[in-house]
Amino acid sequence: MGCPLSPRDVESHRKNKPSAWRDWATVVMWSVVGYLCIISMVVTYFSPSILPLDLFALLFHKEVSPFFAFSHGSGHFPKPSGFKIVALVPFNHHERTAILDCYLQKNLVHNHGFLDEVVFVPQTEDTASLDWLMSLVDQTPEYIMSGSGTERDWNVAEDNVMYIRIDGDVVFLEDHTIPTIVKTKLNNPSSLMVSANVVNEAALASLHSHPGVALPYLPELHRTEPPSQANSQLSQDWRASSLPLWQGSPSFRVGKEFTPPFEGHRWLLPTAAGSDLGPIAESVYTDTGPSLSDWTVAAQQHYSFLYHLEAGDLGHYKFPLWIDPTEPTSEHFGCFWGNDAQALGNIFQHGDSSPDELLQSWTTPDDTHPHVVIDGKGLVSHYSARQGASGLDSTDLLNRYRAYAQEKVCLQKP
Secondary structure, three states: OOOOOOOOOHHHHHHOOOOHHHHHHHHHHHHHHHHHHHHHHHHHHHOHHHOOOOHHHHHHOOOOOOOOOOOOOOOOOOOOOOOOEEEEEEEOOHHHHHHHHHHHHHOEHHHOOOEOEEEEEEOOOOHHHHHHHHHHHHHOOOEEEOOOOOOHHHHOOOOOOEEEEEOOOEEEEOOOHHHHHHHHHHHOOOOOEEEEEEOOOHHHOOHHHOEOOEOOOEEOOOOOOOHHHHHHHHOOOOOHHHOOOEOOOOOOOOOOOOOOOOOOEOEEOEOOOOOOOOHHHHHHHOOOOOOOOOHHHHHHHHHHHHHHHHHOOHHHHOOOEEEOOOOOOOOOEEEEEHHHHHHHHHHHHHHOOOHHHHHHHHOOOOOOOOOEEEEEEEEEEEOOOOOHHHOHHHEOHHHHHHHHHHHHOOOOOO
16 A cells, blocks of 8 residues: 655655656646736726726725625626617706716717717706807707706606706716616616715715715815916816815814805815814714805815815725615706606605705605615716805815816817
């Protein structure tokens, strides 16, 4: 009887020394394995959803989000056939919709997107804005302008057509947001609507106010640059890293009735690490702070979002699905069938006067809520400026979102 070979038995290794051709076969095999690993790392860097784990991220500390676009771990999702996908865009302000136009153009079918058509629903009587919209519609065959009216955006929907309701004041959306919510709507056919992950809107306001997501931005109190120089810089740069640090008293607080320090002011990170003097902290922890719907909270959220956008860590905002939230969902970016438009209109139009009215309409007499899904995998930023020059319009945010779109999104026209 023989004895089993031991890895420590030198003689046994000598007796069973492989031939030369086996040595070469081993070298070739490991070379092929190494080559395939390199190819896999390159491919997964640009398309991380191909594999369930981003190998490149582990080696180079690239952010790994557990929630991939479309659905967990899924790859490319092609445009479904058999029905039209139409963007329904309530329109008010041409300065903001000019930013959205870049994203709409990029998502048209002829640019390899999902949108067969874009229907603008004017909700303003401003002549300059309406003239701008008519000119835009004339330049793009897929663009259509419907009749005006605040209720028309739900009434123009047709049965058996899938709609993406995109408010005209949306100033950012991720490349995969529309395909993601379309796929989720098809996977949840009984839902009235699938909403995107709209930053600091409705049910998500508290979620997007968590530390690490909302950073302690504060308004600059005094102009530090000549207006001409500041405007020139803002027209070219959207990056948070270009901003100086905030300077001010440690006792400074943003209260309920805080008024803008000056037109075009910026929000800045304080010098002291861990400082939390921002309006969100005041809203959550004090009785004298603003509400989560106040413009100062929105300003802190928007500057925080641009910080994360530049840093490439939008995964802080992501989650898979939130089914049937007990609080109202944002109406500013959602996917639905035309057959359900009237039911959705009845829900959201009750909230035109105040958030409290929408909260009441969100709960039916039998204590049930609309069957709505929030898809947390596709981010959207909506610019809400209800207070006009006394609110977000007093900041430089719109210039920053415009600069980002012009640099990263807008298609170059021949």
